[in-house]
Amino acid sequence: MPRALIIGSGVAGPATALFLRRAGWEVEIFEAADEPDGYAGLFLNLATNGLAVLDQLGLRERLIAAGHPAPEMTMWSSSGKALGTVPNGPAREPERGSVVVRRGILHQALRQAAQEAGIPITFGARLERIEETEATVRAFFADGRTAAGDVLVGADGVGSPTRRHIDPHSPAPVYSGLVGLGGFAHVPGLAPTPGAQHMLFGRRSFFGWLVRDDGEVYWFANITHPAADRAALRSVSAEEWLATLRELHADDPYPVPQILEHATGDVGGYPIDDLAHVPRWSSGRVVGVGDAVHATSPSAGQGASLALEDAITLARCLRDIPDRSAAFAEYQRLRQPRAEAVVGYAQAINRQKRVTRSRLGIAIRDAMLPMFLRKARDDTRNDWLYNHHVEWEAPAVGHRSGSGAR
Numbered sequence: 268m269p270r271a272l273i274i275g276s277g278v279a280g281p282a283t284a285l286f287l288r289r290a291g292w293e294v295e296i297f298e299a300a301d302e303p304d305g306y307a308g309l310f311l312n313l314a315t316n317g318l319a320v321l322d323q324l325g326l327r328e329r330l331i332a333a334g335h336p337a338p339e340m341t342m343w344s345s346s347g348k349a350l351g352t353v354p355n356g357p358a359r360e361p362e363r364g365s366v367v368v369r370r371g372i373l374h375q376a377l378r379q380a381a382q383e384a385g386i387p388i389t390f391g392a393r394l395e396r397i398e399e400t401e402a403t404v405r406a407f408f409a410d411g412r413t414a415a416g417d418v419l420v421g422a423d424g425v426g427s428p429t430r431r432h433i434d435p436h437s438p439a440p441v442y443s444g445l446v447g448l449g450g451f452a453h454v455p456g457l458a459p460t461p462g463a464q465h466m467l468f469g470r471r472s473f474f475g476w477l478v479r480d481d482g483e484v485y486w487f488a489n490i491t492h493p494a495a496d497r498a499a500l501r502s503v504s505a506e507e508w509l510a511t512l513r514e515l516h517a518d519d520p521y522p523v524p525q526i527l528e529h530a531t532g533d534v535g536g537y538p539i540d541d542l543a544h545v546p547r548w549s550s551g552r553v554v555g556v557g558d559a560v561h562a563t564s565p566s567a568g569q570g571a572s573l574a575l576e577d578a579i580t581l582a583r584c585l586r587d588i589p590d591r592s593a594a595f596a597e598y599q600r601l602r603q604p605r606a607e608a609v610v611g612y613a614q615a616i617n618r619q620k621r622v623t624r625s626r627l628g629i630a631i632r633d634a635m636l637p638m639f640l641r642k643a644r645d646d647t648r649n650d651w652l653y654n655h656h657v658e659w660e661a662p663a664v665g666h667r668s669g670s671g672a673r
């Protein structure tokens with residue numbers, strides 16, 4: 268039985284492990300964190316296309332039940348004017364819309380499914396380097412442990428050491444100019460927002476929120492910030508971030524200041540990076556999946572869904588194409604154009620989110636966005652994001668997944 272070493276137990280790692288196991292591989296997951304992280308940083312949008320992959324792992328319904336279905340997003344101006352509503356899923360099909368779920372719940376569901384399938388997950392295993400021979404690939408971990416396999420899959424996120432092994436000249440992630448913050452709150456009297464998320468182009472920062480039926484608020488903010496230094500950002504306390512946010516949003520309409528007033532707990536504070544084009548996704552016995560080879564900023568709400576699509580696609584290629592190099596090449600050919608198109612789409616959104624100091628700039632944006640958003644609600648221009656379907660049973664060879672290259 269061929270054996271795969273999977274590095275990383277975020278989204279792409281356990282999903283790849285599950286599909287490879289289904290294809291008859293022996294798999295083991297190695298995760299740098301010392302223990303499973305039940306919080307794992309906020310929440311994310313599981314898009315229709317990602318839910319379609321989770322469906323094939325038997326996890327879709329569970330995640331919908333644990334999440335907040337949000338087939339629509341309503342945009343607001345800083346003066347409290349509704350700019351328009353856009354679908355968060357295929358146009359005119361709200362029943363196939365996306366779902367917002369706590370990241371920890373998604374991680375836990377995938378991890379539990381892997382454990383139920385008998386896939387070992389070793390925590391506290393930080394990959395440091397990789398060595399390859401004709402016959403095997405060996406992973407070396409920070410604690411001195413090593414492991415050997417036929418293939419190593421780097422699902423180790425945007426800072427991936429696997430990517431650097433594949434190509435020491437691979438590009439580094441690029442900072443978007445935005446810092447992401449967010450958390451949870453209970454605001455007395457704030458009504459639930461069934462079926463929707465709300466986004467506000469605030470005067471000095473971008474803000475998003477939803478209210479679950481039980482009154483729990485999920486919120487996030489993207490602030491325009493010069494620093495991309497992760498360590499410096501991490502040294503800012505939650506209280507300091509909240510004080511900054513309360514000031515930035517003080518003049519924005521209800522319920523934004525009220526949400527920030529009641530926000531408690533961790534608020535993150537991470538630079539929003541992306542990785543638009545990685546020329547090489549594999550070399551020898553090593554291949555990358557998910558953010559390791561194409562990180563998109565959260566603005567598209569697609570990072571986790573792309574990671575899930577990679578997982579099923581790579582496993583199908585390794586199942587159906589006997590030659591390993593050919594399987595890796597086909598996997599990259601099937602995935603790269605779509606992943607890069609999604610990163611570009613998110614970059615275009617980020618340009619709108621970055622705050623312009625000019626009043627004229629705000630006025631032009633608020634005048635233009637309703638026209639753009641009115642069109643967006645009814646047309647199908649973003650359906651390529653959501654209708655991409657990768658079918659496990661379909662043979663990888665000679666098959667073109669989903670709706671064309673994108």
Ligand SMILES: Cc1cc2nc3c(=O)[nH]c(=O)nc-3n(C[C@H](O)[C@H](O)[C@H](O)COP(=O)(O)OP(=O)(O)OC[C@H]3O[C@@H](n4cnc5c(N)ncnc54)[C@H](O)[C@@H]3O)c2cc1C
Pocket residue numbers: 274275276277278279280297298299300308309310311312313314392393394395422423424425426427428447535537556557558559563564565567568569570571572573574
């Ligand atoms: C705050 C935030 C909000 C987001 N919102 C959304 C959203 O709304 N919708 C969406 O789809 N996506 C969103 N994303 C992006 C999404 O989370 C990622 O695209 C997705 O998690 C990628 O999955 P992954 O498995 O490739 O990487 P990750 O989830 O980052 O997992 C990588 C794993 O590898 C481990 N690791 C790293 N280095 C090593 C090493 N050396 N050795 C061993 N293990 C290692 C890490 O600890 C981690 O567990 C958001 C991201 C952030 C940060």
